[in-house]
Amino acid sequence: MVAFYWGCLAGGALFALVSVVLGDILSSAFDGLLDFLSVDFLQPMVIATAITTLGGAGILLTKYSPLTTVVALLAAILIALGFAVAVFFGYVKPMQNSENSTGFSMNDLQGKIAEVTVTIPSNGFGEVLVRIGAGHTNQIAASFDAQGIADGSQVVVVDVREGIVYVSPLTI
Template sequence: MWGSLAIAIISLFLGDLLEGLLDGLFDSVGEFLNPLLLFGTLAVVSGSGVLFTKYSSISNWYVLLISLLIGLGAYFLIYYLLVIPMSKAEASTSISIYDLAGKTGEVITTIPANGYGEVFIESTNGSRSESAKSFDSVKIKQGTHIVVVEVKDQVLYVSELTGL
């Protein structure tokens, strides 16, 4: 029990290193046979076996069977309630340039009627400047408030925002 608990704790801290070393072994079965899950389940099986042996008068074979069922239940609970949601979680707060459609900003480099300029867009995820072209093919001067109409080929197509 203590050995599997120690290995589970070590793999918690050195999980990336172990994952790199055992990458080929666990690639074929995916996240389902995660080493941390396996050693954690072994600790649950061992712990429940010790408790049932000490505090009940059940036969050792029944203790083993019950402990294995408890460990299997713990494995699936941890896998479906922790591993799957955590693997789907986003680690980045950045947004795609295509998410800027409909956002407002300001021209920082004048946009010629048939050329490119630069706009500054502020959002809750941070500020960014992007290349822009006039959607209406008109000159948009520096300092003008704009709205992003569409995004094509990593370029923002903007129009002057009126009514401000």
């Protein structure tokens, strides 16, 4: 049984290494062929954790505890499941929720506060810096109220038409 545990430990470590190093290459090679197998909690990191922990716990329980082979196997399985659940909820799930994108829709800019970087004349165009998501974007801007707005002023995006943001001075 110890050989099985050593196999799990080595196999899990090898699986983790291969999935980290070759994961993107294999993913693009299969090009969604195995997507039907995709279950939320069956992530490579969770599987590698379970297999490796099963092997390590099995070795330790077999060598250093008075437990019988069957009880040691059941205890190793429970420990492996516990670690896999902890990795899923402690690392994998939060990382899935933290994915960021720098893409945005121009309509997302409505209601955002911006700073004028190039003075906006009453009947012309200037430029504003808008914080969106994890970054900033510069946009061509015009005055919504047809009044000049000096650079450095805080404004609010009122409307977006034809790729131009229409802003008004921010009054607090």
